[in-house]
Amino acid sequence: MALVCIEPLTPTAESHARELAQIWNVPLRRDYTGTSGVKVVVSELMIGLGFVDTGKGKPYYVDFMTAAWKSRFxxxxxxxxxxxxxxxxxxxxxxxxxxxxxxxxxxxxxxCLGCEVIAVEKSDVVVTVLRNGVVRALREDESVHSIFEKLSVVEADAGVFLTQVDHADVVYLDPMFDKPKRSAKSAKEMQLLQDLLAPAATLAEMEVLFHLAYEAASQRVVVKRPLKGKALVKAPTHSYKGQSIRYDVYVKS
Ligand SMILES: C[S@@+](CC[C@H](N)C(=O)[O-])C[C@H]1O[C@@H](n2cnc3c(N)ncnc32)[C@H](O)[C@@H]1O
Known part of the structure; x- marks a missing residue:
């Protein structure tokens, strides 16, 4: 299911919410009669995602100002x-x-590893929520400016972007597939992405993206997989295993 409505959380956010509703061609929450789906929530400074069904929990905001992120910075x-x-x-x-x-x-x-990063995302809604998280971090903490200045967030289909880019050492892929019918519940933000972006990319689309990534990278392609998930396309050069995920590394010869 795609985005179904926009909810202003404060009176001052009303006009921004209306603007977004117009851009994404969805109603405001008060005019939406459905009982399910994903909404964008807007307050004065924050833009997040939530389920229309409030029984599914509070909205999610991208937050780079948590204690864990600050310590990582x-x-x-x-x-x-x-x-x-x-x-x-x-x-x-x-x-x-x-x-x-x-x-x-x-x-x-x-x-945080000192890399220069181009973050490419094809969903305009997800890009908006991500950029809002970056803007709030920059507003709140001047010390992170020197870290975030190496970041560009690009709204594009990576399948197109990767054919136009002229220099990348590493291309990183974290494919998202539709949730299996019987699986452990994923994290709230992942459930929101799965509902917002369904149907997710197919394996065939991800295979095409992998090959474009391999062409674009001068050193390696890294694919994040569930710990026990199948490798995407072919066996990697090597893998690094965590508790629940694995990074498959395809080193270019
Ligand atoms: C599993 S999520 C990535 C989570 C991310 N690694 C993180 O740390 O938050 C997959 C994302 O890839 C995006 N995506 C899928 N195919 C894409 C493409 N061809 N170009 C750009 N973004 C794409 C989806 O819209 C989705 O937001």
């Missing part, structure tokens, strides 16, 4: 961290394209 990632090893970060800063940016958690983690 200061201390970076441990030397042996699997994400660092998967990207192949050593002394020289890498230029990374995150071709499936989503809410930017992986893209910002790559920034």
């Amino acid at each position: 200061v201390t970076g990632l441990p030397k042996r961290h699997i994400f660092r090893r998967a990207l192949g970060v050593h002394d020289k800063p890498l230029r990374v394209i995150d071709a499936t940016a989503g809410f930017g958690q992986d893209a910002i983690t790559a920034l």
